[in-house]
Amino acid sequence: MKNITIHDINAILNGVIVGNTTYSITAPEQLEMATETEISFIGNRKYEKLWEASKACAAIVNEDISIEPGENRVFIKVKNADLAMSQVLQMFAPEPPQFSHEIHPTAVVDTSAKIGAGTRIGAGCYVGPNVILAENVTLYPNVTILDECSIGKNTIIWSGAVVRERCHIGAFCILHPNCTIGADGFGFRPCPERGLAKIPQIGNVIIGNNVEIGANSTVDRGKFSSTVLGDGCKIDNLVQIGHNSKLGKFCIMAGNSGLAGSVTLGNGVIIGGSASIKDHLTLGDGVIIGAGSGVAADVAPGKTMLGYPAVEARTALKQWAILKRMATE
Structure with a gap:
């Protein structure tokens, strides 16, 4: 004590x-x-x-x-x-879990991987071909880093997280348990022969510095190029970020919120819990989306949106007041 x-x-x-x-x-x-x-x-x-x-x-x-x-x-x-x-x-704060070996004997590290000084790799981890782990990276047990990924210095990745091939994560990031970076984007099209044809997702994910991603959250790889999270973004648990989305700096997404594909967020955008953003939309700098809202159109910088479908906060509050009066009449 x-x-x-x-x-x-x-x-x-x-x-x-x-x-x-x-x-x-x-x-x-x-x-x-x-x-x-x-x-x-x-x-x-x-x-x-x-x-x-x-x-x-x-x-x-x-x-x-x-x-x-x-x-x-x-x-x-x-x-x-x-x-x-x-x-x-x-x-x-108590001390974090301790490592008995810098690279645990049960970890599988490909001979082509480059491991920086002070990096620790826990039991049951897999580090694939041509991976680059910078100095002082920490991989807790059972982390998977697939081929040609890079992880920046002082980044911490907790147990069960998966970083799929060709993804790049910056310095001083934290990935919490069981988050997945670089899974296939959700792309299918009707096909007479096969019912639904899968659209190959050949891009990757690029994550900036000082980004934190919560447990069981997913950041899908781009269909063509990259899904991008800017420096300082903070992503809660159980968040979905769809393929080819672009987040500016210091965005916040609360639990159970989601971006469909090709959403663009400016700097400092805040997405409340369980909010949903339609594909191919742009939310400008400083936008705030209230919890549980559904956004179906672009949002100009600085606006606060509420409701389902989402409208400007002042309008939503007026609508709710009218409904409340109607319910009591």
Whole structure:
């Protein structure tokens, strides 16, 4: 168990300490579940009411908080409590799984693969011909990297993930368990002789730097060229990204959302959970798509869309208000 003082924590956060506590901090925890040796956070003033009943001895709070910490309790005031709490969580994070060998004896690594210094390959992994793994890549057990792929430095790929042939992943990425990069795009056409004829998918996937892809998510290879995810994109669990889609930088896709083929997202687009985007659409920079929405037309930069089919947020809210009034009449 770790024991860290408030002053040690604040040395990382560079906040303002208000109050005092005799306790050392053993862990972070949410307000309702925290014990007297744990630290929590208040990222929104609407949660201030929970502080009095909480047993936490300390909290990371925003500078505009309107309450005092109380006896033997302390606040660390910062500009952004959510971001500061992420730093605290990092301080208390347990060590990742350990490797007994840099390359486990049961891993199969083709002799033509190039393995960078400090790279670790776990039990049961497969690394195919002409693969390039840069320095400090981590492949946890049972990862598959097929022919002619490249993986950038410090990228972590968790168990069960598959990177299919000719795909390229940047540096400092995280691929969570069982995600699949470069499966065939969904391409079929009616055929009198065969019913449905499969359209070959001969492209690949290119993923930028600092990209994170959640468990059981899929990024399909392009039919002709590349499906592309720009730097800094964050993809949740159970997300589908169709063939030849292009994501700009710092896009977010929440769980169960999906892009059909050849969708283009600008920079900083946010797709809510279970939202669906029709094929061959373009969503401009900064677009926000609400959870559960269905987008069937291009969206101009900066717009927020809600509903099924999706319309501008202001219009959707008016429609919902009218329906609510009709239901009560």
